[in-house]
Amino acid sequence: MKLLLSLMMLSSSVLAASRPVSLDVGGGTVYGTELTPDGVSGKVPVVLLHSGSGPTDRDGNNKLLPGxxxxxxxxxxxxxxxxxASVRYDKRAIASSALPVWKEENLRLDDYVGDAAAWLRKLRADGRFSRVVMAGHSEGAQIAAEACAQGGADACVLIAGAGHPLDEILRDQLKEQLPPALLGESDDILASLKQGKTVDRVPPPLMALYRPDVQPYLISTFQHDPRKAIAALKIPVLILQxxxxxxxxxxxxxxxSTAAPGAKLVIVQGMNHLLKIVGDDQALQQKSYASPDLPVAPQLIDALSTFVKTP
Structure with missing residues (x-):
């Protein structure tokens, strides 16, 4: 029985080869991991994975989270x-790609888009791959939508991506969190940043969000509308949520989905922002943010794999 079980497990899985990869961009080098399936003959499709906002690394881990x-x-x-196959990497200034040349005040969303586009071009030139798809998670979805157009991807996947510009999202979220006086100051700061102007005086309670070093990045991000980016794509698009x-x-x-009616929309029941199935279990929701043992939703893998393999 044990032998039979072992054989069944082997037959349902594909061993994969992992190797480090890197790409020279913008005065420095970004580092990542390539994972290719073993036991598969001929060319295979490849997915470029991009992480979300802040200090999130290639594996989806963020030092600001509990684990x-x-x-x-x-x-x-x-x-x-x-x-x-897949390639996932630490974006510039994060984890292994944290080089002195890339300081927070010098980062722009366009830099991340350009880096991703460069990765896509590199993968397209690699004769081992039959199809090149980019999948971005959270802020990475916005980056994917724009990089796919620049880098010539065959298809694009947006996972848990925003459907409105970041300044609009922040304004709506802060309405529920800030007292009226502080909310007014926050709205004024958002309005200035939206106009491309930095703000010298930031109230201490808002410093973490609007600190001087991050303001240039916010200014660059506020100029991007994910609806326009996805509507402009002329390739197959999958939206996962x-x-x-x-x-x-x-x-x-x-x-x-409204901005791109031709895109395929897949809603995964019970999946949270970290792509784990938690349902309505608040304890499991919290645990998932520091649990490398909790698997990602199999429905996500199924939908993503089917889309990637479909010409």
Whole structure:
């Protein structure tokens, strides 16, 4: 019985080869991991995975969270089991790509878009791959939508991506969190940044959000509308969203879908922002933010794999 079980497990999985990869961009080098399925002959499709905002690394882990969750690493492993290669990387200034040349005050969203486009061009030139797809998570979805157009991707995937510009999202979120006086100051700061103007005087309670070093990045990000980016794409698009996502509500996915009626929209029941199935279990929701043992949603892997393999 044990032998039979072992054989069944081997037959349902594909071993994968992992190797470090890197790309020279913008005066420095970004580092990542390539995962390719073993036992598959001929060319295979490849997915470029991009993480979300802030100090989120190639595996989906963020030092601001209680512990690792390995969400994007699990997505890469799930794709490998389906015979699909992947590349995931630490964006500039994060984890292994944290070089002195890239300081916070010098970062722009356009830099991340350009880096991703360069990765896509590199993958397209690699004769091992039959199809090049980019999948971005959270802020990475916005980056993917724009990089796919610049880098010549064959298809684009937006996972838990916002459907409105960041300044609009921040304004709506802060309405529920700030007292009226502080909310007024926040609105004034947002209005200035939206106009491309930095703000010298930031109230201490808002310093973490609007600190001087991050203002140039916010200014650059506020100029991007994910609805316009996805509407401009001339390639197949998949929008993936979970019903238990506390960071990005389903309405954001619907806004993206409305902007691009030809895109395929898949709603995964019970999936949260870290791509784990938690349902309405608040204890499990909290645990997922520091649980590398909790797997990503199999429905996500199925939908993503099917889309990647479909010409």
């Amino acid at each position: 690792p969750n390995d969400s994007l690493k699990m997505v890469a492993e799930g794709l490998a089991r389906q015979g699909i 979970g019903t238990s996502d506390l960071q990005v509500p389903q309405d954001e996915a619907k806004a993206l």
